[in-house]
Amino acid sequence: MLSRFKTLAAVVVVAATAAAGATAIGAAGTTASAAPLKNGGPAPEFTGIDKWLNSDPLTIQQLRGKVVLVDFWTYTCINCIDTLPYVKGWNQKYKDQGLAVIGVHTPEYAFERDTDNVRTAIKRFGISYPVAQDNRYATWRAYNNQYWPAVYLINRQGQVVYSHFGEGDYAETEAKIQSLLAQKE
Numbered sequence: 039m040l041s042r043f044k045t046l047a048a049v050v051v052v053a054a055t056a057a058a059g060a061t062a063i064g065a066a067g068t069t070a071s072a073a074p075l076k077n078g079g080p081a082p083e084f085t086g087i088d089k090w091l092n093s094d095p096l097t098i099q100q101l102r103g104k105v106v107l108v109d110f111w112t113y114t115c116i117n118c119i120d121t122l123p124y125v126k127g128w129n130q131k132y133k134d135q136g137l138a139v140i141g142v143h144t145p146e147y148a149f150e151r152d153t154d155n156v157r158t159a160i161k162r163f164g165i166s167y168p169v170a171q172d173n174r175y176a177t178w179r180a181y182n183n184q185y186w187p188a189v190y191l192i193n194r195q196g197q198v199v200y201s202h203f204g205e206g207d208y209a210e211t212e213a214k215i216q217s218l219l220a221q222k223e
Contacts, residue, residue, distance in 0.1 A: 081192040086176020093168030104138045105218040106192040110183050112146045113159035117205050118187040124208045129167045135219050141169040144178045
């Protein structure tokens with residue numbers, strides 16, 4: 039009976055915490071308390087990247103003049119996997135019009151830090167755009183990111199102008215990509 043009570047109490051605490059929504063559970067089970075990155079501010083640089091896959095190292099400064107989609111993901115996250123067809127489609131459809139898609143692979147679990155595992159996942163999912171391996175969460179923290187998946191759109195001037203967390207709103211995100219591509223620097 040006591041065991042059932044402890045289980046019930048734990049469920050109530052977890053449900054109350056989730057319902058309160060005061061903080062998000064971030065990487066490696068830590069509680070995220072930083073405010074999300076505000077739209078309109080300068081895009082943080084890619085920092086603390088362990089490896090670049092499908093590309094030489096890139097910087098936000100190098101990408102100036104392009105519309106940049108930064109996609110925070112990890113290869114075992116089902117929500118990330120569900121968004122990949124859209125992200126890959128946008129890359130294919132708009133790369134010749136000035137869109138640069140950058141995947142930032144930030145691991146949730148220790149085995150996701152292994153570069154060979156990330157390479158295998160990139161091949162399995164057919165990802166052709168650059169992927170930054172952010173094992174130390176440095177770029178994650180620079181963006182004050184709290185979620186997988188998370189998409190940030192950066193305009194040609196290097197400012198974050200749109201963000202979306204989780205699945206969905208694909209038409210809205212694509213419309214924003216189109217709008218940014220239509221704007222000239």
